[in-house]
Amino acid sequence: MPDTAPDAHVHLALHPQHPSAVVATLTGSTLHTARATLASQGFRPVTDHTMLLVRIDHEEPYYANITATLLRDAGITVDITDQLQEEIDTEWTWANHPMTWLDRDEIRLVSADAQKIHDDITSGLLVIHLHAHDGHTTCAVGSYQHADSVHLHGENHLRVVSGSYDTPGEAIADFERLYGDAVRPGPPPPTDTEQQTAQAFAGLSTSEAASAADALVESQAAKSELVPVFAADAGDHEALFKDFLDSQPAWEMYRPYDETTIASHESLTLRVEFEHETGPRDINWTVAVYETPVSDRLWHSTATASTPTAIISALLDTVAAENVWGPRLSPRVNEAAIAEATRPLADAGWKQSIDGRYISWAAPGPEKGGVQFDAFAAQKTNGSLPVWTIWGGHAVHQPTWALQLSAHAPTALVQDIAFEMAEGQGSRLLRPAAGGPVLHTAQAPARVAAAPPAAHLPGRRR
Numbered sequence: 520m521p522d523t524a525p526d527a528h529v530h531l532a533l534h535p536q537h538p539s540a541v542v543a544t545l546t547g548s549t550l551h552t553a554r555a556t557l558a559s560q561g562f563r564p565v566t567d568h569t570m571l572l573v574r575i576d577h578e579e580p581y582y583a584n585i586t587a588t589l590l591r592d593a594g595i596t597v598d599i600t601d602q603l604q605e606e607i608d609t610e611w612t613w614a615n616h617p618m619t620w621l622d623r624d625e626i627r628l629v630s631a632d633a634q635k636i637h638d639d640i641t642s643g644l645l646v647i648h649l650h651a652h653d654g655h656t657t658c659a660v661g662s663y664q665h666a667d668s669v670h671l672h673g674e675n676h677l678r679v680v681s682g683s684y685d686t687p688g689e690a691i692a693d694f695e696r697l698y699g700d701a702v703r704p705g706p707p708p709p710t711d712t713e714q715q716t717a718q719a720f721a722g723l724s725t726s727e728a729a730s731a732a733d734a735l736v737e738s739q740a741a742k743s744e745l746v747p748v749f750a751a752d753a754g755d756h757e758a759l760f761k762d763f764l765d766s767q768p769a770w771e772m773y774r775p776y777d778e779t780t781i782a783s784h785e786s787l788t789l790r791v792e793f794e795h796e797t798g799p800r801d802i803n804w805t806v807a808v809y810e811t812p813v814s815d816r817l818w819h820s821t822a823t824a825s826t827p828t829a830i831i832s833a834l835l836d837t838v839a840a841e842n843v844w845g846p847r848l849s850p851r852v853n854e855a856a857i858a859e860a861t862r863p864l865a866d867a868g869w870k871q872s873i874d875g876r877y878i879s880w881a882a883p884g885p886e887k888g889g890v891q892f893d894a895f896a897a898q899k900t901n902g903s904l905p906v907w908t909i910w911g912g913h914a915v916h917q918p919t920w921a922l923q924l925s926a927h928a929p930t931a932l933v934q935d936i937a938f939e940m941a942e943g944q945g946s947r948l949l950r951p952a953a954g955g956p957v958l959h960t961a962q963a964p965a966r967v968a969a970a971p972p973a974a975h976l977p978g979r980r981r
C-alpha cells in the first residue's frame with residue numbers, strides 16, 4: 520500500500536556543491552514506497568533518510584520532476600525548493616550536440632542508455648577488460664555478469680554499445696584487432712563528468728546531507744568570493760545596458776516592445792538588442808553588425824542572461840569603438856587569425872586541444888570555462904552555427920552561460936573577450952549553511968539558442 524501516513528514526506532533540493540544533482544530528504548516512519556519510487560528513477564541512498572540523484576547528462580531536474588509526480592500519485596507529500604523548481608521549469612537545449620538529427624526527447628533517450636551503461640559499470644554489473652582511444656573518443660570492451668560481452672564507444676552521455684559478443688574471449692580478440700597498439704588494460708581513466716559524479720556522493724557526508732536541503736531554502740546573509748570572471752555571478756545586466764546607453768551619445772534607443780530595447784548607432788549599421796523579460800539562462804543580448812544600412816548582416820553575437828557582466832562589457836566596449844567591421848575577411852579564417860584572437864589564452868597557460876572540427880581552450884585550475892572555435896562553421900560563412908563559443912560552467916555543450924559569435928566576427932573583438940576570460944575576475948555569492956560548510960550557489964546549464972537571430976532585429980518577437 521502507498522505510504523499515506525501524514526509523516527511520509529520527501530523534500531527535493533539541489534545538491535550544495537554539484538551544480539545539477541538533486542538531494543531527496545525523507546522524513547517519516549513508513550517510507551518503503553518513497554524509497555522504492557526514488558530508486559526507480561535513479562536516486563541512490565546516502566544515509567537512512569537521504570537519497571541522491573546524480574546523472575552524467577546533468578538532467579537531474581527533469582527526472583526529479585518525474586519522480587515528484589510518481590511520489591504524489593502514491594500519496595506521498597513532496598515539496599521542491601524554489602531553486603530546483605526554477606531548473607525544472609528551464610527547458611534548455613544542447614549547444615553543439617553531435618547528433619544534430621535528434622530532437623530533445625530523442626537526445627534524452629540516448630542519454631538514458633548511456634546512463635544505464637555508466638550505472639552498470641559503477642555497480643560492477645559490467646566489468647571493463649580493455650580500453651583504447653580511436654583518435655576521436657574512448658572505446659572499451661567489457662562483459663556483463665552471466666550475459667553478453669560488449670564493445671562500447673564514446674564517453675559520458677554519448678557512450679553507446681557498438682557491438683555484442685557471445686563470449687569475453689571473442690569480444691576481446693575483436694577489440695584488439697580493431698585498435699591494435701592503442702589498446703590499454705582495464706577501464707579508461709574517469710572523465711571529468713564521472714569524477715564530478717563520484718565526488719557528489721563522496722562530498723555529501725551524513726552531516727552535510729542533513730543540512731543541505733535546509734541550507735538551500737533558508738534565507739541567510741550572503742557573502743562573496745573573488746573568482747575568475749567566467750565563474751562569476753551574472754551581475755546586473757539592466758544596469759550595464761543603462762550605463763552603455765548613457766555613455767554613448769552616438770547611439771539612439773527605442774523600445775518596440777515592452778520586453779525589448781534596441782540601441783542603434785547613428786550609422787545604422789550597428790545594433791544592440793536587449794531583452795528585459797528573460798529567464799537567467801535565456802538569450803537576452805543580441806549584437807548585429809551590417810556593412811551598410813541596407814546590406815545583409817556582416818556578423819552577429821548572442822549572449823545568455825547568466826553571462827557575467829564583465830564579459831558583456833568587453834563585447835559592448837569593442838562594438839562602441841566602432842572597430843567592428845574589421846578587414847574584409849576571406850571566406851575562411853586562417854591559422855594566424857585564430858592564433859592572434861586567442862593569444863591572451865595561450866599567454867595565460869590555457870590548455871589547447873583539437874577534437875575533430877573543434878579547437879578548444881580550457882581554463883587552468885578548478886573553475887570550468889573555455890573558448891571553442893568551430894572550423895566547420897567557419898567555412899559556412901552564411902550558416903547558422905556559431906564559429907566562436909565562449910562559455911563558463913559544466914562544459915561547452917552544457918554551459919552555465921554562453922556567448923557566441925558568428926563568422927566574420929573581428930579578430931580584435933574575439934581577442935578582447937579572450938583577454939577578459941584569461942585575466943578578468945569577478946565575485947560569486949556564497950551561502951553558508953547553518954552549522955555546515957560554505958555552499959556555492961547552484962546553477963544549471965544555459966539555454967543556448969539553436970537558431971540565429973533574424974536578419975533585422977526590430978521585427979523580431981520572442
